[in-house]
Amino acid sequence: MQKNGTPLFREGSQVEVSRSTKTFGKYWSPATVLKVIGASSFLVQYRDVKEDGELVTEILDSQYIRPTRDMVRMDSKYRFSPSSPAEVFREGSWWPGVILEVLDIESTKKYVVKIKSHEADKDDAECTDLLTVDHTQLRPRYDWYHRKWVRCSSEVHIIYLFCFFECL
Helix, strand or coil: CCCCCCCCCCCCCEEEECCCCCCCCCCEEEEEEEEEECCCEEEEEEEEECCCCCEEEEEEEHHHEEECCCCCCCCCCCCCCCCCEEEEEECCEEEEEEEEEEECCCCCCEEEEEEECCCCCCCCCCCEEEEEEEHHHEEECEEEECCEEEECCCCCCHHHHHHHHHCC
16 A cells, blocks of 8 residues: 555556465566455456466455566667576566576577576475576566665675575
């Protein structure tokens, strides 16, 4: 809820949602707010389609919803460097990760990115997936903090990086 008592999102708002406490922050799925339910709950419809062709809807509390970041496609001139925090578009959702390696810097602009596996638990030794992705599947990592987008930097995510490398 905003300070003036109105809901943070309204019908038609483009948002990203983290589906539950179990998966909170592991990935963010694009969705649209269909209905405002009270001050802090929302009926959302995911943009990804189930195998049977149906769109999934769900009621979520505002703590699991953030606005969609205004972002144009990644410019082909933009470069991520190793250890940069990034988000990878995979399986219809944005997954936080870390750039491990830059491949073919002059031609193809591909990156090796490490993300936490969606099948792994916190104590799981096999907790990461290594992906080779095109620059169009990446965006710089930002966190939604106190109703503002805050750019993540390598320094801010030292603990995050440590957790990733600890799992190898």
